[in-house]
Amino acid sequence: MEAEIQHANQKLATSMYYIDPHIHMVSRTTDDYETLARMGCVAISEPAFWAGYDRGSADGFRDYFVQLTEVEPLRAAAYGIEHFTWLCINAKEAENVQLSRDVLKMIPEFLDCPNVLGIGEIGLNKNTPNESIIFQEHLELAIEYDQQILIHTPHLEDKYQGTRMILDMLADHSQLDRSRVLVDHVEEHTVRAVIDAGYWAGMTLYPVTKCTPARAADIIETVGSERLCVNSAGDWGPSKPTAVPDLIFEMRKRGHREAQIKEVVFDNPRRFFNQSKNFQLSDPEDR
Amino acid sequence: MKSSKEILDSEFLDLRSKLLDLAASLDRIDRAEGSIAGDERMQLLAAGIAIIAKDDPDRAHQIQHLFSREFDPQWKQKFNMPTRN
Numbered sequence: 001m002e003a004e005i006q007h008a009n010q011k012l013a014t015s016m017y018y019i020d021p022h023i024h025m026v027s028r029t030t031d032d033y034e035t036l037a038r039m040g041c042v043a044i045s046e047p048a049f050w051a052g053y054d055r056g057s058a059d060g061f062r063d064y065f066v067q068l069t070e071v072e073p074l075r076a077a078a079y080g081i082e083h084f085t086w087l088c089i090n091a092k093e094a095e096n097v098q099l100s101r102d103v104l105k106m107i108p109e110f111l112d113c114p115n116v117l118g119i120g121e122i123g124l125n126k127n128t129p130n131e132s133i134i135f136q137e138h139l140e141l142a143i144e145y146d147q148q149i150l151i152h153t154p155h156l157e158d159k160y161q162g163t164r165m166i167l168d169m170l171a172d173h174s175q176l177d178r179s180r181v182l183v184d185h186v187e188e189h190t191v192r193a194v195i196d197a198g199y200w201a202g203m204t205l206y207p208v209t210k211c212t213p214a215r216a217a218d219i220i221e222t223v224g225s226e227r228l229c230v231n232s233a234g235d236w237g238p239s240k241p242t243a244v245p246d247l248i249f250e251m252r253k254r255g256h257r258e259a260q261i262k263e264v265v266f267d268n269p270r271r272f273f274n275q276s277k278n279f280q281l282s283d284p285e286d287r
Numbered sequence: 288m289k290s291s292k293e294i295l296d297s298e299f300l301d302l303r304s305k306l307l308d309l310a311a312s313l314d315r316i317d318r319a320e321g322s323i324a325g326d327e328r329m330q331l332l333a334a335g336i337a338i339i340a341k342d343d344p345d346r347a348h349q350i351q352h353l354f355s356r357e358f359d360p361q362w363k364q365k366f367n368m369p370t371r372n
């Protein structure tokens with residue numbers, strides 16, 4: 001018995017390498033990069049998002065895209081972390097249709113940057129007509145340039161309605177390869193519709209407003225781990241950049257096999273990203 | 288994987304503490320000055336507590352729907368959004 005406990009404790013304390021497929025490092029400190037590296041993070045993907053204030057012009061987005069494609073990869077590399085990114089105008093600022101169209105026009109200039117995986121995180125915020133129009137225009141851009149898509153679903157009371165609207169709009173595009181689309185921030189009431197329709201799903205581990213590690217583990221146990229990823233969505237708001245290791249810890253405590261945990265935190269995001277021509281990441285186990 | 292008895296053993300004190308937190312938060316609201324009569328969030332919370340008390344396997348799912356705006360399958364017509372392809 002004692003030996004068993006000792007063995008379990010050893011396993012709980014070992015770090016597992018992982019990918020955080022959704023984290024906003026422009027809002028985080030260099031100390032966070034170091035902590036992520038120490039916790040076993042080997043790669044991250046950073047979708048373009050709302051900065052906490054509305055940008056004044058398309059040029060503000062150009063500067064942001066330079067930050068995502070040139071500056072962050074260098075900050076990450078200093079800690080041995082591979083940095084990938086997604087470009088778009090976020091759902092909140094998509095309310096401004098003219099600004100959005102100016103940004104959409106500019107995105108193709110950046111699509112050949114070596115760390116760009118696709119278009120994202122596009123989606124809905126308050127589920128308005130303008131947001132929906134710009135979401136559709138992003139989808140058309142992604143299809144035209146053969147890009148993968150990362151989708152933000154709305155918060156709290158707007159999530160269910162917004163997720164269903166997003167699935168409706170995605171279904172309009174029969175030429176869209178569903179296995180190259182990830183619908184993020186799913187919870188108990190939205191995960192099945194996303195997975196059953198053939199898309200990938202992401203669960204965000206947030207202290208109060210999204211999934212806790214325990215609930216995310218419950219969802220994995222009930223829905224299965226196929227096409228399911230987890231992320232911290234660490235940003236400038238209340239969030240925890242090391243939330244993925246918290247899920248690893250939770251799953252180990254429950255007695256999940258190491259291979260199943262690794263599937264969720266490493267194999268799955270790698271499998272999804274591998275469909276993008278700019279993604280390359282070897283398994284540290286094979287190095 | 289753990290049995291239901293093992294899960295209850297390890298989570299009982301945590302659940303007890305969560306119930307106390309919930310009770311104390313509601314007491315705090317009651318104790319404070321001012322009125323929240325007609326604030327529909329209190330009805331939502333009461334309905335959520337009723338869901339927890341049920342013997343159903345998908346309580347979390349039901350609570351998510353309780354706190355969600357309704358989805359109208361006809362939303363595209365309302366928005367005058369053309370179906371694209």
Ligand SMILES: [Zn+2]
Nearest residue numbers: 047049121233
């Ligand atoms: Zn995000």
